[in-house]
Amino acid sequence: MSPAQQAPRRAQGDRRPRPTSARRVAFDVLRAVQVDDAYANLLLPTRIRRAGLSARDAAFATELTYGSIRMLGRYDAIVGVASGRRVDDIESDVLDVMRLGVHQLLGMRTPTHAAVSATVELAREVGARRATGFVNAVLRKVAAKTDDEWDALVTEGRSGDALLATRWSHPSWVVAALRDALAAERSRDELAALLAADNVAPRVQLVALPGLATDEDVRTATTGPVATDGDVTGADDVTGTDDVTGTDDRAGVGDATGAAPPVRIPVADAGPVSPVGIRGTAGDPARVPGVAAGRLRVQDEGSQLAALALTRSSAVRAGERWLDMCAGPGGKAALLAAEAAQGGASLVANELVPARAGLVRKALATVAGDDTVTVVEGDGRRFGKPGDEPFDRILLDAPCTGLGALRRRPEARWRKQPEDVPELAALQAELLDAAVRALAPGGTLAYVTCSPHLAETRGQVDALLARHGDVLEQLDTAGVVRSVAARDPQVADGPTVQLWPHRTGTDAMFVALFRRRA
Numbered sequence: 001m002s003p004a005q006q007a008p009r010r011a012q013g014d015r016r017p018r019p020t021s022a023r024r025v026a027f028d029v030l031r032a033v034q035v036d037d038a039y040a041n042l043l044l045p046t047r048i049r050r051a052g053l054s055a056r057d058a059a060f061a062t063e064l065t066y067g068s069i070r071m072l073g074r075y076d077a078i079v080g081v082a083s084g085r086r087v088d089d090i091e092s093d094v095l096d097v098m099r100l101g102v103h104q105l106l107g108m109r110t111p112t113h114a115a116v117s118a119t120v121e122l123a124r125e126v127g128a129r130r131a132t133g134f135v136n137a138v139l140r141k142v143a144a145k146t147d148d149e150w151d152a153l154v155t156e157g158r159s160g161d162a163l164l165a166t167r168w169s170h171p172s173w174v175v176a177a178l179r180d181a182l183a184a185e186r187s188r189d190e191l192a193a194l195l196a197a198d199n200v201a202p203r204v205q206l207v208a209l210p211g212l213a214t215d216e217d218v219r220t221a222t223t224g225p226v227a228t229d230g231d232v233t234g235a236d237d238v239t240g241t242d243d244v245t246g247t248d249d250r251a252g253v254g255d256a257t258g259a260a261p262p263v264r265i266p267v268a269d270a271g272p273v274s275p276v277g278i279r280g281t282a283g284d285p286a287r288v289p290g291v292a293a294g295r296l297r298v299q300d301e302g303s304q305l306a307a308l309a310l311t312r313s314s315a316v317r318a319g320e321r322w323l324d325m326c327a328g329p330g331g332k333a334a335l336l337a338a339e340a341a342q343g344g345a346s347l348v349a350n351e352l353v354p355a356r357a358g359l360v361r362k363a364l365a366t367v368a369g370d371d372t373v374t375v376v377e378g379d380g381r382r383f384g385k386p387g388d389e390p391f392d393r394i395l396l397d398a399p400c401t402g403l404g405a406l407r408r409r410p411e412a413r414w415r416k417q418p419e420d421v422p423e424l425a426a427l428q429a430e431l432l433d434a435a436v437r438a439l440a441p442g443g444t445l446a447y448v449t450c451s452p453h454l455a456e457t458r459g460q461v462d463a464l465l466a467r468h469g470d471v472l473e474q475l476d477t478a479g480v481v482r483s484v485a486a487r488d489p490q491v492a493d494g495p496t497v498q499l500w501p502h503r504t505g506t507d508a509m510f511v512a513l514f515r516r517r518a
């Protein structure tokens, strides 16, 4: 049993400060996510370091934190049934303690005694002493049933999106949005597999920057145990995701009617889908020499394909001018810069938020010199004014709901609201208008989102063509992505591309390519 699973015994009267346990780290991060709107993937590595957790306890804290946040909706339903109370009536710190306990019992298979006693101890430690009896009683009830039995109980009387939302711990509006996006490519029957994939911890993926990464970099990056996103302690671009290699054998859903065949997430470790991607990274990527030197970067392979779809859709002519309109924190800009340097093009990387522009500068510092890249700060909507020099290739990786990256951002599914969509869609449309203005005749525009929400993807493209169909021509994006990819990216035919985590093990990136008529 690891120290994380056993409450330390201390002599009476021992006044030394108690070492921070893995469970306490997970509790503190869960609280900060709820109360201060913190981001788990940014806060957790700091807290783990500060607590001095061993590698094993760090892994325990990571799974406990991420898993509890992802499965929060489902666990609240279980706590509601087990306690006989509305979760809204349970004090929030006590509820957080119980969420962590339920994840140990149902999500991590921690032995019942260890999970219950250590969670009761945690309640005491965080000042919820008054509730230790309640926590103990509820967790014992939870432990008395299997996950499948709980599934039947919490989904009883529910159907359609409400059933899927509870079973797979997604808000109903997100389930509906994902269903609509799959239905748009006649893949509605993949919904359960997608929802299940969103709940699997992603593995880190790296990009080997063209012209910079060496064979030795790639070799040293792939030797050793596989890391998940939570192991990333030092990379500034925490965009790693991966294959859905887990198998979730909880009774699943075949459709929204509640029939429950098991959902098997495909074991998709067929090697990288990006020609410059690396999967199966060894240990903490921040300690990989090529990453430390900036020749390799943590980056989801969907993001890599999106960037390469722009840079490799046609041969690069020396002297081309490229623009990354919304570049922060600089993941795609780094790949664009490496590609630009290879082809003799130059890149302007723009970002609205100064702190994020700083991250872009940092990302580009080791990739290309000032003759190749310029980082500028400001609103992307200012581009394309009369008299401005146009760009030959533009990447608009637009601010979006991020519903395509729910595996990596565990709290995102609970934080985004349906009301965010129209506001973001309006901004995306204005940025697209600016991109069209700024595009040179014959130039290529890549519109990219890490969201599959139709209002941000196909809907946005239809509206763009309605406004600018006279000057814009749609390219065969599916053909381009297939030609760029290292293996079949499993995308539907058509002028736009939607990647999916349950198919390719990438984020659900959307890509649409356009050419400005000469």
Ligand SMILES: C[S@@+](CC[C@H](N)C(=O)[O-])C[C@H]1O[C@@H](n2cnc3c(N)ncnc32)[C@H](O)[C@@H]1O
Pocket (backbone or CB within 6 Å): 303, 325, 326, 327, 328, 329, 330, 331, 332, 333, 350, 351, 352, 353, 356, 378, 379, 380, 381, 397, 398, 399, 400, 450
């Ligand atoms: C999806 S992220 C871009 C991710 C980036 N391409 C990468 O691969 O690392 C969108 C970025 O757009 C920025 N942004 C939001 N509104 C903007 C605007 N009006 N003009 C320019 N950038 C904006 C956000 O701050 C955010 O950094």
